[in-house]
Amino acid sequence: MTARVLMVQGCTSDAGKSTLVTALCRWAYRRRLRVAPFKPQNMALNSAVTMDGGEIGRAQAVQAQACGLEPMVDFNPVLLKPNSDVGAQVIVHGRAVANMDARDYHDYKRRAFEAVMASHGRLAEAYDAVIVEGAGSPAEINLRDGDIANMGYAEAVDCPVILVADIDRGGVFAHLVGTLALLSSSERARVAGFVINRFRGDLALLQSGLDWLERETGKPVLGVLPYLPGLHLEAEDALPQAQPEKMAAPLRVAVPALPRISNHTDFDALRAHPGVGLHFVGLGQSLPACDLVILPGSKSTRADLAWLRAQGWDEAIARHLRYGGKVLGICGGLQMLGQAVHDPLGIEGEPGSSAGLGWLDLETALQPQKQLCRVQGRLAFAEARVQGYEIHCGISRGAGLASPFARLDDGRSDGAISADGQVMGSYLHGLFDDPQALSALLQWAGMRHAAELDMRALREAGIERLADMVDAHLQTNLLEQWLGVTACVA
Template identity: 45%
Template sequence: MAKSIMIQGTMSNAGKSLLAAGLCRIFHQDGYKVAPFKSQNMALNSFITEDGLEMGRAQVMQAEAAGIRPHVYMNPILLKPTNDMGSQVIVNGEVLGNMSARDYFAYKKRLIPDIKKAYGTLASEYDIIVLEGAGSPAEINLKQEDLVNMGMAKLAKAPVLLAGDIDRGGVFAQLVGTVDLLEPEERARIKGLIINKFRGDKTILDPGLSLLSERTKIPVVGVVPYMQIDVEDEDSLSERLTGNDTVEAIDIAVIRLPRIANFTDFNVLESMAGVSVRYVKSVAELRHPDMILLPGTKNTMRDLLWLRQNGLEAAIQKAHQSGTVIFGICGGYQMLGESLADPLGVEEGGELRGIGLLPMDTVFAGEKTRTRVSGTVGTLPGPLAGLSGLLVEGYEIHMGISTFHEKQCPMTVLKDAVTGGQKQDGGALASGVYGSYVHGFFDRSEIASSVIRALAAQKGLDFDAMPQMDYQQYKETQYDLLADTLRRHLDMDQVYRILEEGLDDEN
């Protein structure tokens, strides 16, 4: 069976996913077969595996760092919030149903066999499993039914590294308070403390580190700097969604919907030189971009109403009239049609007028479309005609079925990896409106480059003078940079000792 080590945090967004990814990369570089694992994830950023199953995006990123293909066993339970009080519950990649928080809390012990099977399968195939917790292990109102922090550490017999976020302040209180709120057997699982997201002169911290170790009786295994690493983010807490006001030669605005999902679709565009990708949530922030992207959402109808009420719908229509390219993915694509109907109450129920830029209607179905696809871009009209015939691959994950009520140029012609069938997807207009259900549409460097080339041509700019980059190679360099940073700032000899010693059965 594999050896294991677990990253837990003092709070959400303490950097657990990135630290786990970095350890995956280090162990991979050192010649081990390593896999990530998170028993329960809550996020709207999800991914469809090669066998058509849905899992959290963070473990996909960690699998990439580990040099392996993602598998649903790496994230057996995924919760996708539908509102403030409930979530869609996905188990082993398939939808179990929608539950309120209270109902799920009462139900989740039934999922322990699924977690054990998933973890056991990975542990039998890999040398090392890097586990990730969720939130904080000291959430004392939830500890009794815990499946993802100390409960999972016990199941996996995994030693724990506890990370605190110094960037938010109060890191010593975070770490000491978390340790103090744990039961003695839980505290015994924590074998090292990490101070994460540090900016400045580490020597200033040294007196505090000594007192921290003395107070908790747990060694500090590293002070990790605030890292500017460009890898995929787990959810809408992502810092890439805020504070980016810079406008580059090519300016792209992504509408930051309240229930935005799979915003990682646009990471490749963000990484290109001379391109700004700004996430905007008001008319004032929109300004005059070269392209507007409408992303996926967990609730298309409710987010469309939000768009309408704050004036962004009218601003998008006005931008289209002035020649701005409009592109919708999944839920954003559905919004661009003329109507949305929800006869089964999948989202909000009833009917809703769409933005009206594509001649199509969408009806929400009771069964989720969940598959990987590959094929080619259609013969497109309008400013993105240069994409025509390029290879495209990605995945679909949606509840709606969209039908055009007049002859329409498809955005893509695809093969469905699950059914093996051929199909047409999306639509394109000569006026510069495009839409597709394919997540990951832009991920191939040829497509991303062609989009930017087209936008540059509209502005009279020379695309060939802009620096070019292979996105997959870029991601590999980011994982290596992450590993290099952790090697410098973590005591990896100590981490390996913790990994090798593990925990005895009594703990």
């Protein structure tokens, strides 16, 4: 049997595509469908390691959880990880194939689309339904030629499309009608309906606009989804908003908003913890008074290290340490904390070496082969389990590694701890998601009574909340018709 396919496209980036696909995945999973998520092409620096040892967008890993599945590379066959303003690392079926600029990738799209269709074919054979997320907007005229992420894919597999727009940013009717107007006649015909996202207020005041939209376009409004405060789901790429209500939290954490910051979803558990106030520090901003500084992952470690120095972070961190503060580096942040970062092959840019910040006794050499694996073990400085995933192309060596951050179950050690215990570094992404590890790290950073917080359970509750929202606010009879829910349940 071939799966039913339903695609969600957005009028703009961050319109709510990832959230709606996650919601529909869990809604279908509740109805006993064997359902899988799919994003043909993703551009994001937040990624996850799959059960088959590949790399996909972080949002597709969350959508897999909504389907009751472990992440697989077929859920996101093409991932673009920007490493400059005009170029990106191209990852196909979980493995990096090359760094390309926009023109080179345009020429490569035919081969990328072959990978997309191969993954689609495998999913269509294995599942009852596939819920697909588009990328950006289908109305980006300059990207229409050779499109594999939106209508190019939808036309190839002949699937219906839900068009979602964000009313919170304003102009929602213009977004929807304007997007339709820029599509071809066949593309317009496959738009099955609209979803309006992030609505606040009295729905009755919106009704006249909804009636006009249906008359003007001949398309149904499938529903209006409410704004959901406190929803704990990973962001696709954009940094989360500040939390002014937590500025006086017992433990204050500062994270530099690096130009090429990667996997900032590492900090979602800290943001969700009631005792932690986390602040992303951007361009031109000074390091605020805090207990813990975390240097995050980076897609371009040497370039972001130079940015840190240009912003005065080296001096600010030295002052922070003199006053007894703690510093943690994750992945690229670990590499920055060492004595040097070497890139002799030009993996991330021009070949060369950069002096590190010098707080850990190790050096890192970037290698062509990326380390991709899920790991678990125990923290070396506390009686606590830790688990996470590695995504890096650097190999670190030095005397500092003799005092590791964690001892892994596969026999390896991870990271390093300085002699005075103030500075630590780890290659493990997602290490705060484990309740034991989070509690131990918060205590190390200065929190006396660090309550445990289970990020996976919070994420699960958020997914359930989204599925409830589908039942409450969307025309589920149409969803059942498109996905064959009734026939499956019977």
